[in-house]
Amino acid sequence: MKLQFLLSILSACCLLSGLDSEEPKVIGSHDTITAAVGEDVILPCHLEPPFDVHNLTVLWKHNGAAVHTYKSRGDNLDAQDKSFKNRTLFFHGEMVNGNISLKLFNVTEQDKGVYTCVVPRLDSQVRKGNVTLEVVPKGKEEEIEDDPTSGPSTDENNLSTAHIIGITIGVIAIIVIVIVIVVKRKSQISLLFIFTTSQDAFLF
Helix, strand or coil: CHHHHHHHHHHHHHHHHHHHCCCCEEECCCCCEEEECCCCEEECCEEECCCCCCCCCEEEEECCEEEEEEECCEECCCCCCHHHCCCEEECHHHHHHCECCEEECCCCHHHCEEEEEECCCCCCCCCEEEEEEEEECCCHHHHHHHCHHHCCCHHHHHHHHHHHHHHHHHHHHHHHHHHHHHHHHHHHHHHHHHHHHHHHHHHC
């Protein structure tokens, strides 16, 4: 009985220990990564919680084509698609922390789309993550910023409207004050005229 009791406690401790240790998951990017043609860009991907993957195989793919392969503690680019030749870089020194991001040099229009980073032998149910890359023409962002036809932003429009309303209220207030002053002066002049007339009548 005592032996069975001890075995039950040991099994429970092992179970709790397994629950506490969260299995690593491959995490891509929920946000779209944007780069202009000719720029360099980093496609983020990592393991959470941090997990040393320098002894594992890591694959990067784009539309089924091999972008970059890390295997046997080094880059293995034999199967790399020719369109990515000499344009990819892995951060080897950061793999011990679970960083499996990929740097892509000299971005082209054909590079746009969904990239997948995979750790096929990872002891986890989540072994891959996706990163979406959007490629824009070179200088397009600057053209949009400098475009005079783009007009003011919403905040600027709201600010202009507030200024107009404030000026209008100020003008109305000034007009009301002037009217009040004029009316008061007319009243004073009328009273003075009546008083003077009364005095003249009394004298006669």
